[in-house]
Amino acid sequence: MTVRRTGGAPETGADRGRTARPPLTGPQRFLLAGSFLITLGSFAVLPYMSVLLHQRLGLGIGTVGVVLAVASLIQFAGGVAAGPVTGRIGLRRAMLLALALRTAGFAAFVPGLTSWVLAVGALLLVSAGAALYLPANKAYLVEGASEVARPRLLSASGSAFNAGMALGPPAAAPLVMGSPGVLFSCVCVLFALVGAGHALLPREASDRGGGRPAATPVRGSVAPPSGPSPFLVTVLSVYAFMFFQHYLALYAVPRTSAAFYGAVLTGYAALLVVAQPLLAERVAALSYPAALRMGFGAMAAGMAAIGAGGHAGIAVGGALLCLGEIVLFLKNDLEALARSTAAPASVFGRQRLAAGIGAFASGVVGGQLYGAAESAGSARGFWAAVCLQCLLLPVFLLRRRRAPARRRTARDPEGSRAAAD
Structure with missing residues (x-):
């Protein structure tokens, strides 16, 4: 898709290079x-x-x-x-x-x-x-x-x-x-x-008195976009992520040590601080469906690695969860901004509410799930169950995205073909 500036002139690679990194x-x-x-x-x-x-x-x-x-x-x-x-x-x-x-x-x-x-x-x-x-x-x-x-x-x-x-x-x-x-x-x-x-x-x-500047859509998106609501995706992203945040200590400390668990958290934070700005433009360039598949896929792989156990599995799992957090959390905010005509503070406020709902749900479900896994004598089963959820979430979200498109096509096939052309 060619991005056009006001006046209809196509944006060139040189234009993008000049505007890619405006100074703070x-x-x-x-x-x-x-x-x-x-x-x-x-x-x-x-x-x-x-x-x-x-x-x-x-x-x-x-x-x-x-x-x-x-x-x-x-x-x-x-x-x-x-x-x-x-x-x-x-x-x-x-x-x-x-x-x-x-x-x-x-x-x-x-x-x-x-x-x-x-x-x-x-x-x-x-x-x-x-x-x-x-x-x-x-x-x-x-x-x-x-x-x-x-x-x-x-x-x-x-x-x-x-x-x-x-x-x-x-x-x-x-x-x-x-x-x-x-x-x-x-x-x-x-x-x-x-x-x-x-x-x-x-x-x-x-x-x-200057008013709110017009919202700029995300490159490559069509307004108004179809697809899963960023609010819903944020709820489910935080829901999935908080299993790691809430229950890693219970799993990792008895199997490794408190010092190793602390080192994993420190390394996680350092990786997040460094990698998030480096990956920001690549994340922004992803389509929303691609970001969902990549983000939830990285989380699923991370949960599986943690479940495999051992120092290496937990460390690799933390790194993969970090990648999932970077992709999903940043893309959700960008998509929410691009889709809304509300003031940015309202958008970010709703995103905070979505994060709170996801964290609350994760705490409630995770406690029951981890307790059941321990009672069954296999805490690794907890991470397998969470991994499965992470694999299924993008399928659920993107199926919801395709269903409205199919209904619109059925109602107006000629209009849909014209829009695609």
């Missing part, structure tokens, strides 16, 4: 650096919340589970509020509001170390801020960006977040139990400084 602007560079620092601070604290609530504040483990479930629900499902909020106050102000909520939450953790009520309230504040910040951050990052620039920006954003996630827990480990007040104070100061930097960002075009 100052605000974009700041947002990427801020994304790393924000995630670093968040993951210096949040992975240890169950320990703090249970061991330090004395909450029962069942109560802790409920609190964390509610916080996760707010963090993911609350993303749907990003569209209305950013539409009313603008992207920059929405990010400032989100960071104010998170700064207040981390500040409240300091007195909350002696009161579970304050600690739970602080956690919910932090979760509410996270729900609003990420969609607004991504929307500001891609506002006005060309089709060529969007994959690189979104992949760089993902790398920044994943780098913070990888480095946050080990950075906080020396303080989290011995001096948690110092840790929370440092994180609070970090968020306050990053928030002050956000206050210096220029207002986006829509907030200056």
